[in-house]
Amino acid sequence: MRKFLMIAGGAALLAAAPAMAGFKLMPAGQPQLIRKSALTVTPGIAWNRLGARLGRNAEAWTLDGNTLNDLIFYTAIPAGQTLFREVDKKNKPLPKFDAKMLAPDVVAMFESSYRIANSTSLFSVDSVEPATFAGKPGFRFTYSFTIQNEEVRRSGEATGAIVNGQLYMITFEAPKIHYYDRNIADYRAVVASAKVG
Amino acid sequence: MLKRLALGVAAAALVTSPAAAGPKDFTAQGYALPADKPVTIVLMRPDMEVGELQAGGMVEPNADWTKAAREHLAKAMESAHKSRNIELKPIDESQEGNAQLVADYEALHRAVAEAIVTYKYYGAKLPTKKDQFDWTLGPGAQKLGEASGANYALFFYGRDNFASASRKAVQVAGMLGCLIGMCIITSGGQHVYYASLVELSTGNVVWFNVLRGSKGDVREAEGAQGMVDAIMASMPSRPGEGGKATTVAAKAR
Numbered sequence: 001m002r003k004f005l006m007i008a009g010g011a012a013l014l015a016a017a018p019a020m021a022g023f024k025l026m027p028a029g030q031p032q033l034i035r036k037s038a039l040t041v042t043p044g045i046a047w048n049r050l051g052a053r054l055g056r057n058a059e060a061w062t063l064d065g066n067t068l069n070d071l072i073f074y075t076a077i078p079a080g081q082t083l084f085r086e087v088d089k090k091n092k093p094l095p096k097f098d099a100k101m102l103a104p105d106v107v108a109m110f111e112s113s114y115r116i117a118n119s120t121s122l123f124s125v126d127s128v129e130p131a132t133f134a135g136k137p138g139f140r141f142t143y144s145f146t147i148q149n150e151e152v153r154r155s156g157e158a159t160g161a162i163v164n165g166q167l168y169m170i171t172f173e174a175p176k177i178h179y180y181d182r183n184i185a186d187y188r189a190v191v192a193s194a195k196v197g
Numbered sequence: 198m199l200k201r202l203a204l205g206v207a208a209a210a211l212v213t214s215p216a217a218a219g220p221k222d223f224t225a226q227g228y229a230l231p232a233d234k235p236v237t238i239v240l241m242r243p244d245m246e247v248g249e250l251q252a253g254g255m256v257e258p259n260a261d262w263t264k265a266a267r268e269h270l271a272k273a274m275e276s277a278h279k280s281r282n283i284e285l286k287p288i289d290e291s292q293e294g295n296a297q298l299v300a301d302y303e304a305l306h307r308a309v310a311e312a313i314v315t316y317k318y319y320g321a322k323l324p325t326k327k328d329q330f331d332w333t334l335g336p337g338a339q340k341l342g343e344a345s346g347a348n349y350a351l352f353f354y355g356r357d358n359f360a361s362a363s364r365k366a367v368q369v370a371g372m373l374g375c376l377i378g379m380c381i382i383t384s385g386g387q388h389v390y391y392a393s394l395v396e397l398s399t400g401n402v403v404w405f406n407v408l409r410g411s412k413g414d415v416r417e418a419e420g421a422q423g424m425v426d427a428i429m430a431s432m433p434s435r436p437g438e439g440g441k442a443t444t445v446a447a448k449a450r
Binding site: 022024048062066067068152175177178 | 304307321323335337
């Protein structure tokens with residue numbers, strides 16, 4: 001990030017311009033279909049949906065900005081697909097989802113994807129437990145990480161399930177100081193409202 | 198991930214946008230400093246880096262320039278506060294826990310400032326924050342107040358990149374190209390600064406200012422003072438004072 005910030009000039013701007021798509025209001029109490037998939041959630045408070053695509057089956061919402069609160073939906077990820085868009089496919093390909101994965105395998109895939117995408121070794125899974133997601137048996141795990149060249153320590157929680165061979169998962173991450181605790185209940189309310197199918 | 202890329206682009210755009218040179222500040226809605234107590238500030242370490250902008254657009258950091266700029270800016274900050282009769286309260290980082298506390302809040306502030314710069318200045322507005330300025334570090338920031346005795350903290354960030362000889366040559370070549378109808382306009386140096394005033398009892402960012410362009414060479418005492426005076430011109434600093442618009446224009450370089 002810091003390195004990227006140092007890169008200036010028209011070429012960089014032109015190359016990444018599509019990523020600067022705007023935000024759309026996700027009003028409280030209104031059901032939202034995620035990426036035209038089978039996943040629907042109803043937020044308890046208003047969020048902002050990022051227009052830029054994180055990947056074919058991922059979508060991000062935020063309250064104060066992505067550096068401060070990041071609610072990410074991974075929806076209907078089929079076997080053979082990565083969680084989000086490849087960052088360096090040739091040298092560091094992201095792991096791919098497999099429909100036969102068990103909860104620990106999904107957690108390992110998530111951890112590996114984050115270590116690659118954020119170029120960080122500072123990532124730890126803090127807990128893994130069974131959970132219900134959209135009425136289906138699934139999993140919940142918590143994690144901590146620091147992105148390379150950013151000193152801010154972040155916490156995260158993920159809840160999901162494999163439904164009809166496809167991965168559905170919602171994650172929330174925010175700085176440990178203030179932001180995580182302030183909105184973790186709003187994230188859990190979104191998760192509790194999730195419906196698949 | 199892509200989102201980080203997007204934020205990086207926003208910051209890069211801010212650095213390179215020549216059209217919007219000059220300061221632009223925000224004050225939390227209706228905020229005024231309390232009238233019944235003196236304003237005391239803990240000055241956080243200036244997050245300052247100086248480098249040389251190469252022909253291709255990459256920045257080569259320069260440790261000597263950075264060191265000189267940090268020293269001049271620290272002195273300029275002290276002088277600016279003295280002239281406003283604001284008492285500066287240091288944090289003793291040798292005391293147990295204080296160094297980590299400072300590091301944690303400097304890192305959090307960077308994330309908050311990045312969000313402010315991206316969503317208030319660059320244009321990708323957040324619908325839930327339309328016409329609002331309500332960013333915060335959270336009430337835990339009070340710990341900085343307890344460690345220092347101050348009721349506000351001032352954070353300062355600067356990236357000053359001077360054009361290298363090769364960069365200037367590319368600029369000249371691009372402009373000469375205009376004579377034969379092939380213009381490639383290359384920007385020269387990049388100068389971006391921001392400062393934010395945080396109320397430690399709430400953690401709220403009560404004033405934030407961005408300065409693009411240059412008010413002088415920060416590697417020298419006079420230039421650093423010019424930069425600090427320009428960015429702090431609109432900062433509320435007396436008891437009872439609220440935010441005020443600034444009309445200081447930066448010199449485009």
